[in-house]
Amino acid sequence: MRRMRTLLLGLIIGLLWLSACGTPTAPAPTQTTTTASQPTTAPVAPATTRSAPQQLILAIGGESEDGYDPTLGWGRYGSPLFQSTLLQRNEQLQLVNDLATDYTISADKLVWTINIRQDAKFSDGKPVTSEDVAYTFTKAQESGGKTDVTTLDKAVVTGPYQVELHLKQPQITFVQRLATLGIVPKHAHGPDYAQKPIGSGPYTLVSWEKGKQLIVEANPLYYGTQPQIKRLVFLFVDSEGDGAFIAAKAGQVQVASVPPSLAVQQIPNMRLVDVKSVDNRGIMFPYVADEGKKTPTGYPIGNNVTADRAIRQAINYVIDRKALVQGVLEGYGSPAYGPVSGLAWEQPQATIEDTNLATAKQLLADGGWQAGSDGVLVKDGLKAAFTLIYPASDATRQALALSAADMVRPLGITINVEGKGWDDIEKLMHSNAILFGWGSHDQTEMYNLYHSSAAGQGFYNTGYYANQSIDSTLDLALGAPSEQEAIAFWQKAQWDGTNGFTTKGDAAWAWLVNLDHTYFVDQCLDIGTPQIEPHGHGWPITAGIVNWKWTCK
């Protein structure tokens, strides 16, 4: 009776066996030019007169793994593509109307009344009404997605094309939600909306193969200017690695986002577009001394060395930010002296003359630090040494941390550099210097970084920076009636001649560089002037996609 079983299995093994040991005729790579197999892309022709391809292929990464539902966080960096937003930021990052025609804020700054245009339609033909706007805001507020609308109390429909948003407390930066939250149709929003989004944006989704590509086509019912490029393909190759670069080199892609290290290369028929961004990197110093205090979650707070202003200022002055930009970012970046460099609400006076060993040494001497026997500075028994931690998975921050530590060494300050995972960083970020990356169009970020009330809240103000006058300026900024008036206060908080959190003032941080986002773009494709991009997620470059044009005929 065992015969039967072994016979059966012998057969299976035989099959496996034959396939395993027969010498397979591995199909030799057939001689095919890939363009031939794709009738749609432009045949390879001399650079200048290439006709417009039926579809544009973009390798700029940014696949939203959990789908395209704005209430769960899609499009939180702007230009959700399928949906349209109430407001929009133009190239100069000024707020302009999009779906909304105008909005007014009540005296107590708690009620925002918004009127929307009456000719907007969803891609399924149904009109966009205030019902949809109210529904979108309420849904975003209650669903545990990645977009934070917790300050909204309730949304009230006051007319077919008018809606009122009631906030729990005044927050001018709520305007950022108006500019990023895509409006979803109330009648068509279900659990799998994220896979097949319907919206009133310039494009509609045609097909989405996860991990591979997303195909979109122009939405004929779009109320704004009709895009010249009718069909787009977002190719999800391993973008932060070399995937996009290789795709561009193989001539299959019209736009490819590449890391700075590859931006120095040349690719035929393509030009390098170096887009400014507010994506910045800086060293966060623990501001308070180590008095053995702990956070509610039990992590140590304070660091005696970085609590000394002279140390923080000296480090700010000695670091050569231009060398960092040239060395680490291959020149695709710019020195950063504050958390919002390059934005309208940056304080120009806050910039300092860095690579300045003499001033730094002077500051340290005035601060009472003398050189110890081993060349390391000492002040009443305390050695000028502390640990700088960077996230282990980010090579750029590693490079910045190491270079900064070596630049500071001549001062007599030793910085031991360590790479840790985010969960370790959470434990150490109140008692050690951390190399953080911030940068957003939303001013709330500056508020949360420097306001004492935000200290110890998640990743906000991890150094427990607290300065009464800065707190009050920040509160004034947040409570300002409009973004325009708020800018004066944001600048005052950075530096107002006597006080501020930048280097000349408390030097709470040592901001280092702003990263540029580098793209290879086809010479025939005109992508207009891209806006200053936020922290690098989503597709910031597609903000102005409606007016992209193919110039070669």
Place this chain on the structure above:
Amino acid sequence: MLHVQNLTVAFTVYERGLAQKRLTVITDLDVEVQAGEVVAIVGASGSGKSLLAHAILGILPHNADLGGTMTFEGEALTPARKEALRGKQIVLVPQSVASLDPLMRVGAQVQRAAQLSGQRSRAADQAVDQAFRRYSLPETTRQRYPFQLSGGMARRVLVSTAVVGSAKLVIADEPTPGLHPQIVAETLGHLRELADEGCGVLLITHDIEAALQIADRVAVFYAGTTVEMALASDFAHGATALRHPYTKALWRALPQNEFIALAGTQPNPDALPDGCLFADRCPLVTAACRVARPESRSLRGGLVRCIHAEG
């Protein structure tokens, strides 16, 4: 058919440390086998006898050096010719069942031997059946695996690998150990049959009694050389008919004779004495024996390698 003159087989092996030394396992061995004749080579176990078989077939390990001349049917046995002949005209009957592939059915292995000896697969198939019937192996043996065979059956399968081909010279390496006496007689009988059918059989064994049952001539092997070539009948007439002192001692040591063992041991292969190899243990030893190796001379119809042996 097969003439072997002063064959020498030596190995370069390692001593304890890094130094190498040479083991001359076979020194100036002479033997010859005619068609239809069984020649037995009898010697103490472990004196390098099966190396003679490997030397003839050309499958010595590659750190072995071969000296002397070997001819088969008049032509010199060069390595190339050895390769051409082995399995076809010269076949080996090995000793243990370990020489059979444990994972292959016995029938298939014997059929492979037949194919190697030049037969096409259909003819080989019949040859296997014929051989198995000849040695009264049951029909199911073909499907059996080596580990399922008894000692006797394994022996008969090994012998049948020699029979399926058209071999002229059969070398049987220690066919008798570990078997029931009745099966020993049966195996030797098979070898005798092969000789009677015209093959030359070279029987290598340590069991002198078994050899005497079927051998026409017996070569006595001592410390790597043949000290005496005697007719099987000489042994029947007792020690006097024998020539070399060692052969006489061997004969005397047999249980049915005086059952007296010879004192001392064989000389070590890496330190062979200059003179006669048997000098240390030989009752007739004189100074002359230690000077040079005695030549092999004919005496009363046989050969002996001793200056004192006389008619």
Place this chain on the structure above:
Amino acid sequence: MQIASSILRFTARKLLRLLILLGAVAVFSFVLINLSPIDPVNAYIGADMLLISPEQRALIATRWGLDQPMTVRFARWAEQILQGNLGVSIIFNQPVATVIADRFSTSLALMATAWILSGAIGFVLGILAGMREGSLIDRAIRLYAYTLASSPTFWVALLLLIIFSVSLKWAPFCCASPPGLLPDQVTITQRLQHLILPAITLSIVGVANMALHTRQKLIEVLQSEYALFARAQGESIWGLVQNHGIRNVALPAITLQGAALSELFGGAVLAEQVFSYPGLGQATVQAAIRSDVPLLLGIVFFSAIFVFVGNTLADLAYQVIDPRIRIGGGAQ
């Protein structure tokens, strides 16, 4: 009738063992994940966790039920499993079953070809090296195997990609089908073209283990008694390998190939990252790094089944290959 009942009993026993395995694997990985240092909420929010307020974090935690204790979550998960619902993946915001299904189906063809090719190439190389031990070809094959074993596979894949698709433009540079085409527009020949380079790369990279173990075993076989007797029968080196080599060398080869069966399911992170060929490798890595419990458990379940089948097949193959194990009452 008797044979059928024995097969029934045999498969029943095997199924029972599989169920115990799945149960243990589920409990084991559930506990492991919860011990893991990685906080799923942080992992879910990802890079812009700096912008999300603590209240929002609490909202996220409740949405995914991450705030309940481990035992409650395991109980709810287990009861879901019994109704055949694998739960929803946190990362992909989709039912786990669909995530696994569509990624597995596209990568199955690639992984199967790679599994067979790497097994075959490895085996043949092992035989060649073992047969001519010490010769040039043996040293070359060993050097090749060790170079592959000691260089990160991404490296090798990227080199091949750059050579073949960028400079020579022989093979497409990415993906399972030409970019820009809808799934139904893709022809079979296009799929094949996109399969060749990744399959060859995976096969080339995966041979080291098989080649070296086979070579080692073949050397032993060629030094055995029966090999000596076969040579005495006039067998050529090729004859030796064909009749005795392959049969005796099969055991380690089968074990390796059986163990590699689980890769069929796991897919190769390598193929996905370098060739952007969808598969479950990257999903597994993400699920592990971002503590996506339902997805991870779903993947672990299926890979457990593949591993079990692979190893059981290998165990049964031992019996077929080696009669002594079968008849000698080897470990059942």
Place this chain on the structure above:
Amino acid sequence: MSQSSTTPATTTLSSSGKVARIYPWQMNRRQKTVLTIGLCLGFFALALLGGRIIGDAGLSTNLPSRNQAPSLAHPFGTDWLGRDMLTRTLHGLSLSLWVGLLAATFSAVIGAALGTIAATIGGWVDTLLTWCIDVFFSLPHLVLLIMIAFAVGGGTTGVIIAVACTHWTGLARIIRAEVLQLRSAPYVQLAAQFGRSPTWIACEHMLPHLVPQFLVGLILLFPHAILHEAGLTFIGIGLSPHLPAIGIILAESMRYLATGYWWLAAMPGAALLIAVKLFDVLGEHVRALIDPKTRQS
């Protein structure tokens, strides 16, 4: 194992029985073996101490001189931060050699032991162990590595223990299959009938046969463990990524492959390859020495 024809060795017969060599420098096979083993150990010692010998001057960043091709000043060229690749490679080798060696040996030994036990004792022990192997096989590699490395507290010890606890399964299955075959060998069954205990049989009769497969498994695990060290580091559980370890250097250089700075990947890769190749040569010669069949040739 000899070729078909017996070609006389290059030594001549001397009456005294001692080997007379034609050329004085010509060594016999075993001297060559021992010499190679000596060379391998020498290289490993160099690799282990190399880091200290060359000092860590080259480790500090020097941005202006970044990405320089190999030159006399920097034999292995410089990396994207201007650090000298030769110093990093040597430091990396000495660091990773330990990790790779310990991890590989532990897991190979565990694998061999469990494989032998499973096959010799058989019965429920075998079922239990094969079941454990199946469990370990089906859990995704990375998950196990992260958990164990974290539970043990990360760093190099974390990596070693993690790799050791997860990579024994492959070798265990191969050794088990090998022992299953050995178990039916006549001499093993004979020893059993003489009343020898299974463990004695396993050690005396079976282990010598397993050495070749064991060595192959061990040598293959060595680079694998090193590459896993890099994998864990980037998740933030192993070492800090800027500490030079071969696996990390190789993984990081991956990003620069397309840029044409070939030496970033080629030099450390070659160093690791040489280390692995020497392990193979070492293993091969040690096996040739102790394996009776090849001792004499």
